[in-house]
Amino acid sequence: MEKTIVDFVKVLRTAEVKVSPAETLDVMAAIEFVGYEDRALFKNTLSMLLAKNPEEKETFETCFEKFFTFDDVMQAPVAGGSPDEAEDSDAFEDENSGNNPQGQPGGKGSGQGSGNPSEAEDAESGNEDTPPPTSALGQLLLQGTRSDLMVAMAEAGRAVEVNQIVVFTQKGLYTRKIMDQMGLKALQEEITERQEAADRGEQRLAGKLKRARDQLRDQVRDYVEKQFFLHADEHGKQLREELLKKVKLSNLEKRNHKDVQEIVFKMAKKLVSIHSKRRKTHKRGQLDIRKTLRHNMQYDGVFFDLKWKSVKVDRPKVMCICDVSGSVSNYSRFLLMFLYSLAEIIPKVRSFAFSSDLGEVTRLFQSSNLEDAMAKTMRDYGNGSTDYGQMLEDFKRNCMDDVDNKTTIIVLGDARNNHGDPKAEILREMYEKSKRVIWLNPEPRSNWLVGDAEMKKYGPNCHQTEVCNSLTHLERVVSNLLKYAA
């Protein structure tokens, strides 16, 4: 049973529930007290020890149900497979029949089920009109209980290491492997033998066995499917996520947006947990007279415990100006998504969108969900050729008063100004007034000075310029933003 727990922990880990070895040990210790008999109790115990926040609890719930449920697997196939499953099974049929002739002769196969001799004998006495099946699997199918069969299936599954399954195309392979392990060959052999026999009872038995075999195949396939969802699905997802993090955002296809959104939330969450601690930076050398006086009263007013001034690192006040014209809109989308996912640690984000005229979209993003807000922003501001000069002018007119020495301004855009007036002097003004101006450019650095790009003029008026074209870049930028907020 310990192995089962370890397996389950592995499943949880692939499903992104963080479980430490110490927690696994805790579970073992706890099980000594609660035992396995009471399922609800067992589940509650595991849930308390392994899943430690509401989201993890939810994941745990599904994983537990998938992992520890056997009965459902047994009931579903009785109703018969759904049509699309039938197609699958045809493919197997071919495979199997191709294999049949070479099947090894002899009654008992490599079956390792729980069909023990005594059980078979019992059945023999009870079953008069049809002779008992001789192969181990046949006995198990016709006479064993469902749980016996399930145990055999699980054991076979473990023997062929079904938990190593990685991609869905392996499902067929593992179904076969498990069937073989359970003694399919011997069963096939028996069916053919009995079908050829003249006795009606024999033939009836053959029919029965055949039906049972087909049912079993469905069950095994279900079982493998479940195992696949448990072990491999999340693994594949992780691979995909790694890939998506590195891909250029403008190359993202629409169907991936949802995945990316998930990743953004995940990254944001990580950042939140790293940065939710408000650091104090100590300015050693500056004595805090008031604090020292107050603190040293208890020592009779003798100053021997000195207190120094410290500064709390404030949450950054962020103003985010995003180019939403065609080429850059995807980047803006994810930057905004990122910033708004961080609402917990950077509560004051004001966002502006422009292609030529600048408009504030803060309220829009706060009140509606990202997809809608983004769509509306695109509709309202996305048209027209980019004009950075106009944007800066608008910013100066509307928002310059709100910029103070705690504000970080992020500009996201390719700085392609269609040869218009760049008005870099306004950016200079922003540079002087704010704490930091960060320019994020999705183009590679080598393209920054080519064509109508104005980075040459804008660059010196920023505290920091960064290439930013994938999620990894985005994460780095936002993380830096939080780190150096002081």
Place this chain on the structure above:
Amino acid sequence: MPDALLARAVQPLPVALPNLFKRGSPLTLDRDEHLATIEAIHSGLAGLNYISNEQIATAVFLAYHLDKPVLIEGPPGVGKTELAKSVADMLGISCIRLQCYEGLDESKAIYEWKYGKQLLYTQVLKETLGEILDGAKGLTESVAKLHEFGDVFFSEEFLEPRPLMKALKEEAGCVLLIDEVDKSDHEFESLLLEMLSDYQLSIPEIGTIKANPDRKPLVFLTSNNTREISDALKRRCLHLYIPFPDADLESQIVQARVPEVPAELRRQLVTFIQALREMDLKKVPAISETIDWAKALILLHTESLDADLVKQTLNVILKFQEDIESVTGEVQMLTNKALKGS
């Protein structure tokens, strides 16, 4: 009280009895009885008008048998703090509470030196110094004599125990409630780790203070999820999430807490509250609000809900003007639904 007396009477007995109970000491008898099975916990808490569900009872059971603290999370007002208090009541032991807030530090949570007393002590020492050093020749000899004298200055006499240490020193065991850990600083969380995993605290000047190994305190931590608790802390705890109760459980809770409410009214108000929780509100009413409302309705001699009455008492269950305004329009509909539901 008699329990405590009994405990005191039994305490001095040298314990060498065979392992009758898991903890090996007859002292734990009544404790063990209460905590022996999950049903016992369930009914024990119910006896104190705390209606638990299976998860809650399991958490208490495991906390005791595994010596692990319980981290309770959930929306405000679902009875997180109440659980700790009820468990203390059930076991007849004291409940030591540490309310967390930003800026809470070790001098308020663990211990502090009694500076005044220490000062006084040095004064006294100064006067008697002559006697102690009597006959000592030279500095080395004097210092040696002083060392012999013993270091009382940093000893337990001068220690002012704060909640965490008090909990460790409680010989008969206790319930330690660390309320709203999420409100404290990160540093404080780390401070708790030693206490939570080993039930001991290290004081540099004295050494380690350990809890009575047979009577470790039962520790409950509560969090409102205003921020994520660190993994290190979570790892050491059992994690219990208490959600809003379903209608059935809530009805039982109201019955236990406000028994005067007639069954019909109870059903109505529970249905009403459950419907409110479905709505998009700034703060949805919790169990504590349901109970308050039930009490208020009793004071107003209500037999059955009606729209006007609900409107007038809406401020008992909703704590934001915004919410009250948005609900007021729906009251008629919600009340009808509550009245109609079987």
